[in-house]
Amino acid sequence: MDYIPLDFPFLAAALLVGISFYIIIFKKNLTKLIMGVAMLASGVNLFLVSLGYRAGANAPIYTDVPGGPMVMSVPQALTLTSIVINVAVLALMLTMVIRIYRHTGTLDSEKSRKMKG
Amino acid sequence: MADLMTHGGILIIAIPLLAAFLTPLVGMASQRARNILVVVSLTFVAFLVFALARDISINGIHVYTLGATSPELTTPKGFIVPVRIILEVDGMSMLMAMLWSIVSLAAAIFSLSHIANETGQSRFYTLLLLMVAGGFGMMFTGDLFNLFVFLEIASISGAALIAYRTKFADTQEGGFKYIVVSAIASLMVLFAIGLLYAQYNLLNIGALAEVIQYTTADKIALALLLIAFTIKAGMVPLHLWFPDAYSVAPASITGMLVITSHACMYAAFRICFSLYGTMLDAPVVGWILIVFGLLSMFVGVTMAVFQKDVMRFMSYHAISQLGYMWIGVGVGLAVLGNADLMATYGRDAMSGGIFHILNHAMYKPLLFFTGGALFHMTGTRDLTKMGGLAHKMKWTAILYIIGTLSISGIPPLNGFSSKILIYESVYQFNAILTITGIVVSILTLASFTKAFHSAFMGAELPEYGKVREVPKSMIIGMAILAAGIVFITLFPSLVVDWAIHPAADALINQGGYIDAITGAVP
Amino acid sequence: MLSKIVRTVANQLIVFILVFGLYIIAHGHLTPGGGFQGGAIIVSGVVMLLVAFSSHEMKKGLRERVLSIVESSGALIFIILAFAGIGTVFFYNILLGTPLFGGIPATGSGPGILWTAGVIPLMNFAVGLKVIAGLSAVVLALALFSSGEEVEE
Amino acid sequence: MTAILESGYAFWNPIIWIIVFIVVGIIVYFFRRQGQEEYKKDTDQTRIFLCGEEVPEAGERHIRVGNIYWGFFETLKEYYNQVLRVHTGIINDYILWFVAATALSVIILLVAGLG
Numbered sequence: 001m002d003y004i005p006l007d008f009p010f011l012a013a014a015l016l017v018g019i020s021f022y023i024i025i026f027k028k029n030l031t032k033l034i035m036g037v038a039m040l041a042s043g044v045n046l047f048l049v050s051l052g053y054r055a056g057a058n059a060p061i062y063t064d065v066p067g068g069p070m071v072m073s074v075p076q077a078l079t080l081t082s083i084v085i086n087v088a089v090l091a092l093m094l095t096m097v098i099r100i101y102r103h104t105g106t107l108d109s110e111k112s113r114k115m116k117g
Numbered sequence: 118m119a120d121l122m123t124h125g126g127i128l129i130i131a132i133p134l135l136a137a138f139l140t141p142l143v144g145m146a147s148q149r150a151r152n153i154l155v156v157v158s159l160t161f162v163a164f165l166v167f168a169l170a171r172d173i174s175i176n177g178i179h180v181y182t183l184g185a186t187s188p189e190l191t192t193p194k195g196f197i198v199p200v201r202i203i204l205e206v207d208g209m210s211m212l213m214a215m216l217w218s219i220v221s222l223a224a225a226i227f228s229l230s231h232i233a234n235e236t237g238q239s240r241f242y243t244l245l246l247l248m249v250a251g252g253f254g255m256m257f258t259g260d261l262f263n264l265f266v267f268l269e270i271a272s273i274s275g276a277a278l279i280a281y282r283t284k285f286a287d288t289q290e291g292g293f294k295y296i297v298v299s300a301i302a303s304l305m306v307l308f309a310i311g312l313l314y315a316q317y318n319l320l321n322i323g324a325l326a327e328v329i330q331y332t333t334a335d336k337i338a339l340a341l342l343l344i345a346f347t348i349k350a351g352m353v354p355l356h357l358w359f360p361d362a363y364s365v366a367p368a369s370i371t372g373m374l375v376i377t378s379h380a381c382m383y384a385a386f387r388i389c390f391s392l393y394g395t396m397l398d399a400p401v402v403g404w405i406l407i408v409f410g411l412l413s414m415f416v417g418v419t420m421a422v423f424q425k426d427v428m429r430f431m432s433y434h435a436i437s438q439l440g441y442m443w444i445g446v447g448v449g450l451a452v453l454g455n456a457d458l459m460a461t462y463g464r465d466a467m468s469g470g471i472f473h474i475l476n477h478a479m480y481k482p483l484l485f486f487t488g489g490a491l492f493h494m495t496g497t498r499d500l501t502k503m504g505g506l507a508h509k510m511k512w513t514a515i516l517y518i519i520g521t522l523s524i525s526g527i528p529p530l531n532g533f534s535s536k537i538l539i540y541e542s543v544y545q546f547n548a549i550l551t552i553t554g555i556v557v558s559i560l561t562l563a564s565f566t567k568a569f570h571s572a573f574m575g576a577e578l579p580e581y582g583k584v585r586e587v588p589k590s591m592i593i594g595m596a597i598l599a600a601g602i603v604f605i606t607l608f609p610s611l612v613v614d615w616a617i618h619p620a621a622d623a624l625i626n627q628g629g630y631i632d633a634i635t636g637a638v639p
Numbered sequence: 640m641l642s643k644i645v646r647t648v649a650n651q652l653i654v655f656i657l658v659f660g661l662y663i664i665a666h667g668h669l670t671p672g673g674g675f676q677g678g679a680i681i682v683s684g685v686v687m688l689l690v691a692f693s694s695h696e697m698k699k700g701l702r703e704r705v706l707s708i709v710e711s712s713g714a715l716i717f718i719i720l721a722f723a724g725i726g727t728v729f730f731y732n733i734l735l736g737t738p739l740f741g742g743i744p745a746t747g748s749g750p751g752i753l754w755t756a757g758v759i760p761l762m763n764f765a766v767g768l769k770v771i772a773g774l775s776a777v778v779l780a781l782a783l784f785s786s787g788e789e790v791e792e
Numbered sequence: 793m794t795a796i797l798e799s800g801y802a803f804w805n806p807i808i809w810i811i812v813f814i815v816v817g818i819i820v821y822f823f824r825r826q827g828q829e830e831y832k833k834d835t836d837q838t839r840i841f842l843c844g845e846e847v848p849e850a851g852e853r854h855i856r857v858g859n860i861y862w863g864f865f866e867t868l869k870e871y872y873n874q875v876l877r878v879h880t881g882i883i884n885d886y887i888l889w890f891v892a893a894t895a896l897s898v899i900i901l902l903v904a905g906l907g
Contacts, residue, residue, distance in 0.1 A: 017308075024301070025888045030293070033883065037300050044304045048311045059671070075314065078262055082307055084675050085269045089300045091777045092273060096280055096293040098784045103286030109883050114287045115361045116881030117423075127729040131718065138714040141707050184730040202730075294883050301887060305894070336905060340897040348890050355893055357879060357886045401904040405897060416875060423865065423872065425857055500857040505850065529809030537804055563861070571857035576850035606806050 009050035016043030030097045030107045034090065041086040049079045123188055125169035126181040126204040129214065130253045132162055137246035144239030152229055155242045159225050159249065163218040170211045174619060178633040179206040180259070191321075191634050199321045199634055205259030207630060208619030212471065213256040213383050215616070216478035217376050219601060221249045224369040227486055227594030230587070231369055231493055232281075241281055248274040248373060255380045259634060261310045261392075262320045264384060265303060268349070271377050272299035279366040279374075291365035294358045302345040309341035322392050323634030326627060331396040339397075342388045343405070349381035352443065353412040356436045363435065364428035364498065368489015369594070371428065372482030375435055379474055382442065386624060389450055394627035403451025410443030411550065414557045422564040426498045427488045430568055431481070434524065437557060438477045444554070445470020445539045448546045449621070459625065462542040467621040469538030472613060476531045476605060480523040483598040487517040490587040490595070491572060500571045502580075507573035509584045514573045516595045521569060523602050525562035531605035640693045649691035656684035660767075667763035668756040674766025681767075682774040694782035706776045713769030720758050720765065732757040 016039055023036030052072030060073035097107065104112040121128070136158035144151040173179055181188045183202040191199040206214075225245060232241055247270060254267030276299065280292030310320070312334050319325045329335060344355070351359035359378075363371050389402060417437030424430035449467030452458040490513045491506065492498050507514040523530040536558060544551040586592075605612050623630070640646070660681035667673030689697050724731025734757035753760075831837045840847045847853070865872060 021887070021891060024297075025884050025891065028882075028884060030883075033297065037297065037304075040301065040304055044308050044311070047308065051311055051315045074320075075311075078307075078310075078314075080675070081262075081266060085266070085273075085303075086300075087679075087774070088273050089269070089296060091781070092276060093293065093296055093300070094781060095784065096276075096289050096296065098781070099280070099283055099289040100286070100293060103289060112290065113881045113883075114290055115364070115429075117420075117876050117879045124725055124729060131722065131729060135715070135718050135722070138711045138718060141711045142715075145704070145708070181728075183728060184724070184732065185728050186731070188728050294886065297883055298886060298890070301890065331905075333902065333905075336901040337898055340894055340901055344890065344894040344897055347893070354878065354889050355886075357881075357889065358883075361881065398901065398904050401900065405900065419868070419871070420875065420879070422861065504854040504856070529806035529813070534804055534806070567857065567860045570855070570860065575854035578851050578854065579849075580851075609804065609806065 007050065009046060009053070013043050013047035013050065016040070016046060028109045030100065030109055030112070033109065034093050034097065037093065038086070038090055041082070041089075045079045045082055045086075048075050048082065051075045121165070122169060122172045124181070125165055125172065126179055126206050126257050127183065129162055129165050129169065129218075130204075130250050130257060132158055132165075133246045133250040133253070137243045137250065140242045140246065141239045144242070148238065151239060151242065155225050155246065156222070156229075158246070159218070159222045162249070162253075163222050166211075166214045166218040169206065170215055170616075173206060173208065173211050174615065178623075178629065180204070180633050181206075198319055199324045202263055203259045203321055203634065204257045205323065205630070205633060206257050207633070208616075208623035209383065209386070209471070209621075210256045210623075212475065212616050212620040213376075213380060214253060216475055217249070217252050217256065217380070219597065220372055220376050220478055220482050221245075221252070223482065223486075223594045223597040224373045225594075226597070227372070227489070227591050228367070228369040229590040231489060231591055232367055233588075235282065237281075241278065244274040244278050244281075245370070245373070248278065248377070252373075252377055252380050255384060259323060260321050261313065261325070265306050265310060268306065268381070268384070269299075269303050271380070272296065272303060272349075275299075275370070275374055275377060276362075278370045279362050281367055281370070282365075285365070288365040291362040295362035298348060298358045302349050305341045305345040309338040309345070312338040312341075321634060322387070323631045326392050326394055327631050327635060329393060329396055331393065331398075335393075339388070339393060339402070343385055343402070346381045346385035346388070347409060350378050350385065350439060351436055352409040352439060353416040353436060356413065356417070359436055360424075360429045360432040363432040363485075364426055368428070368485050368492065371432075371485040371489070375481050375485070376478055378435070378439065379478060382439065382474070386446055390453070390624040391627055391630045395454055397450075397453065399453040400451050403447050403449075403453070406443050406447030406450060407547075407550065410440040410447055411553055412440070413437060413443065414440030414553055418557045418560045418564070422560060422567070425500050427491060427500050427503075427568060427572065428485065428498050430500070430564070431484050431488055434484075434561060434564070435477075435481050437561065438473070438481065438524065440557070441473045441536065441539055441554065442470045442477070444543060444550055445473060446624075448543050448550070449625070451546070453625070462545045464618075464621055464625065465538060465542035466546065467624065468613065468617050469535055469540075469542055471620050471624075472535035472538055472617045475612070475616070476523065476535045476602075479598050479601040479605065480520045480532065483516060483595055483602070484520040484524065486591070486595045486598070487513050487520065490591055493587055493591070494584045495581060500568060503572040503578075504581075505573070505575045505577040506581065506584065508577045509581065510573075510586050512586060512592050513595075516592075516599050517569065517573065519599050519602060521562075521565040523606075525565055526558045527562070529606055531602055531609065534605070534609040640696070641691050646691045649687050653684045653688060656687070657681055660684070664763055664767040665753070665760065668759045669753070674763040675770050677763075678767045678770025679774060681771050682778060685775045686778055689778060689782050694779065694786050697779060698783065701775055701779055703776065706772045706779075710769050710772035710776070713765045713767070713772065716765035717762055717769070720762055723758070732759070734758050734761075 020036045020039035020043060023039065024033055027033060027036065052075030054069055054071055057069040057071045060070045060076070100112050101107055106112045136154060139154060140151050143154050169179065180191060181204040182191050185193065185201055191203055193200065228241070228245065232238060235241070251267045251271030251274060255264060255271060258264050258267060273296070276292045276296035279295055280288050282288050313325060314320060316332065316334060317325055317328055319328070348355040363374055366374060389397060414437050417433050417440060421430050421433035421437060424433060445466045449463045449470065452463040490510065491503065494510065495503060497503070523532040526532040526536040536554065540551045540554055660677045663672035663680055664674055664677030667677065721730045724733050
């Protein structure tokens with residue numbers, strides 16, 4: 001592949017990354033921030049998995065292959081690993097946010113902060 | 118022994134993993150057995166690391182292919198590029214692994230009494246061992262995607278450990294900031310890996326370095342990788358999360374987090390030198406590193422003088438010290454490709470920067486441990502409330518002095534030997550760098566004197582009547598690092614010849630790194 | 640706790656979800672899926688039960704200690720299987736060619752032959768165990784958290 | 793096993809420094825020996841003397857961290873105001889810095905590639 005084709009999935013991935021960065025930077029609610037990180041992860045995963053796509057190719061399953069080209073399976077493996085990791089990250093973030101709420105009584109990133117300077 | 122060394126690279130990663138999953142099971146039976154398991158496994162790993170280091174200094178780069186029919190089979194029959202998970206261990210990875218093994222052992226021993234009164238200790242040790250495995254993985258892997266996976270393992274376990282003391286509000290905040298920053302940085306690393314994979318269909322660093330073209334997409338990938346690892350390392354102006362996370366973690370974890378920060382720095386160097394290498398627009402990227410280094414040195418130290426929280430104060434110093442390393446290696450990168458300048462001062466600057474990593478990895482965890490010892494005994498991190506503690510905590514005070522003299526670059530301690538290497542070589546590149554370095558060094562001494570005065574000096578305060586010396590295991594943990602400082606102090610040239618120059622050469626010699634992967638086809 | 644209809648249906652459905660999850664785990668080396676995916680499907684069943692019944696009810700059935708043991712053993716089995724190949728190389732597939740999961744079918748031939756791929760199905764099961772225990776613990780802890788109860792350490 | 797570190801321009805030997813420190817230590821010890829040893833313990837001789845004033849309690853006497861280097865901070869007040877404004881402690885700002893730095897370095901790398 002000489003170039004990255006400017007296809008619809010890539011546009012969608014870029015849009016997702018853009019929106020999620022907007023959320024992460026401008027939304028002060030910590031739960032929304034976590035949603036932003038989850039969306040960012042989806043955007044990157046979408047980007048990765050669309051890298052392996054080949055038009056008209058088969059799914060990379062070796063049983064009962066009809067013949068012809070197959071979709072790249074490496075990006076799918078990468079995406080899967082990334083999803084697994086993000087599950088752990090999101091679970092950890094959520095527990096921390098619950099604890100922050102318990103301690104400070106607010107979910108606002110500005111009001112709940114104890115440390116600055 | 119030879120067999121052990123063939124599998125040395127993977128054993129160093131796998132044994133902490135095995136121990137990590139054994140600890141919860143053993144911990145249910147007996148706490149004592151669990152503690153012994155943790156310390157013994159980390160000691161064995163440290164032994165393996167040093168044995169492998171000796172092996173590498175004799176036999177050259179260590180390559181290990183997971184799941185192949187033989188460890189050296191990077192490119193199996195029928196393939197034209199390396200496949201499978203490949204570990205590639207050279208001088209630079211080995212240096213990082215040596216200091217990581219020492220610090221993690223010291224941190225584990227320090228933790229034995231530091232967290233003795235907390236709940237959920239088995240989980241603490243599981244996460245600690247996972248973090249050790251993640252760190253070793255980052256240092257040893259020869260594959261971009263595994264770099265991402267191990268980075269995430271280290272970050273997730275690190276974040277959970279920062280938030281370990283759940284009864285305090287600030288630990289949760291610090292852990293949350295750390296995990297958000299890590300998650301976003303890691304996702305950007307993954308994005309960059311995707312960009313590289315899209316063009317070359319490769320993930321192996323060595324094989325990728327052979328065909329990389331430095332196209333527009335490669336430049337974007339480079340910027341993403343570089344800035345993601347920069348924020349993970351904690352350089353100004355991306356350092357804002359750094360003191361928040363480091364000041365609230367248990368002290369043993371803070372000491373280890375310093376080394377994960379170094380590991381991210383190592384990853385940035387690996388990307389610049391081994392992946393892009395000669396294709397790189399070296400002066401530009403070198404100057405980006407140098408600017409980050411300069412800002413970190415100056416802003417870090419001036420913020421540190423200002424601080425009143427002992428751990429926060431030390432975290433800002435960690436940022437400031439990281440700046441020295443980036444300047445040293447950045448100057449080396451800026452003259453990469455120019456053999457004359459490289460021989461005149463580039464290699465010395467890089468050696469200085471890398472030597473400073475080693476020194477910093479010894480004294481900064483030591484200082485964090487003493488800060489943790491103060492917190493352990495007084496229950497506060499606020500320097501304004503402390504005073505007169507040297508009367509009760511003599512060993513802590515002595516170890517603090519060793520660390521202070523070392524970090525401020527007071528001769529004859531080891532901090533000076535690396536700083537003088539940086540000053541003398543960087544001076545020829547740009548004099549401002551050296552001048553900033555010396556000013557920062559003075560401010561470092563000033564601020565540590567201030568902290569020493571307010572915590573240890575003065576008359577015994579009535580509110581600390583019950584304070585006594587910290588438990589033995591904490592002293593041992595700190596003494597291991599102090600012994601490292603004394604060793605480097607007494608034998609600087611031995612350390613430089615045996616560990617630092619091979620590390621610098623491993624970074625400079627990109628061809629050797631590529632050949633070890635692609636040239637070794639049986 | 641939701642209405643009786645929901646609880647009854649959930650009780651019946653969990654069997655199918657478990658079977659489907661086990662199928663995904665067992666066929667991980669042949670079709671898309673594997674330990675994590677199958678485990679996640681089974682945990683989605685746990686989530687369904689959690690919604691239908693209350694989290695306190697679930698806590699009686701899923702003990703934190705048991706989950707911890709299962710999770711650790713899943714990871715341990717995985718690592719030990721990887722260590723088993725250390726005679727050749729770490730992660731080497733020792734079972735290839737042996738009667739246990741040792742079959743090597745011709746590439747692209749026939750429908751899924753389950754008895755293949757050596758240690759990989761075993762590893763899938765180990766990962767499945769870990770994911771079921773780990774994710775159930777996560778989901779349960781978050782549910783207990785949000786209902787205002789502190790999780791026992 | 794030599795302890796000398798050659799950096800190309802100067803050499804560096806910790807042994808010399810250690811010897812110097814030991815010699816200085818001996819000299820200091822020598823001067824300390826000159827002092828009187830037969831003072832009376834637990835009398836006014838060992839108490840703190842403050843121009844005849846009453847000596848404050850230990851907690852009052854200790855110079856706390858906030859008061860050290862006051863002049864330094866006063867001189868650099870402008871700088872500290874600027875720097876502290878950046879350290880907001882809000883997680884959103886951290887990510888903003890990250891995005892800005894990434895964008896800036898992408899631009900720098902692309903522009904440097906043109907020339």
